Amino acid sequence: MTEDAEKLLLVDDDEIFLHVLQRAFKKRGFDVHTANTITEALALCEHCMFSRAVVDLKLAEESGLHLIDKLKQKQADLAIVMLTGYSSISTAVEAIKLGALNYLCKPADADDILHAFEQAQGNANVEISNQPPSVNRLEWEHIQRVLNEHDGNISATARALGMHRRTLQRKLQKRPVKQ
Structure with a gap:
């Protein structure tokens, strides 16, 4: 490792994934x-x-969205890529508004992440789906939006959605529906 090697911060609560990424970037x-x-x-x-x-995005009981804001306050020119296995439109929008350069869904490897750092500009030619999202995907997006509006508070979100807190917790533990 040279003295002038680029410094990279990896933040994830999955120890194994973190170790794999660390080795790949080293x-x-x-x-x-x-x-x-x-x-x-x-x-x-x-x-x-x-x-x-x-x-x-999901750091045990904490939200990586809060970390983006705090990192940008400490180091304004820091390039941040948000990585998540729980993607939603609302969290992607918030991550970008808070200062993330890009938003990437897991599974992702070091090459995918490096590519995300290089994609600073938007792509107006991105493919648009011919099919609307499924009801399950719409439900996931709605839950994520309401959860975000309540700063990640499960109980407040459950009340706002008119559902039992445990039901909401079960829905949040599942991976989001692709389409």
Whole structure:
């Protein structure tokens, strides 16, 4: 590792995935630092200036959206890619509004993430689906939007949706429907 290696912050609560990404980025010449929580990530930012960060949306009971905002306050020019296995339109929009450069759905490898960092400009030629989203996908999107409006508070979201808190928790534990 050279002194001038680009510093990369990886934040994910999945230890195995984090380790795999760390090794892959080290092989590509990055000086990689890892964190499992928002607190750990912010502590690393006190001692190190990063040029890039990869932040998971769901960090145990915390939201990576909060971390994007805090990282940008500490290091305004930090390029951030949000990575998630729980994608939704509302979280993608919020991540970009908070300062993320890109939003990427898992599974993703180091090459996918590097490509996401390089895609700073939008693509007006992106393919538009001929089919509307399924009812299940619409439900997932609606739940994510309401959850975001209630700052991730499960109980408040369940009340707003008129559903039992446990039912909402079960729905949130499932992966989102593709279409």
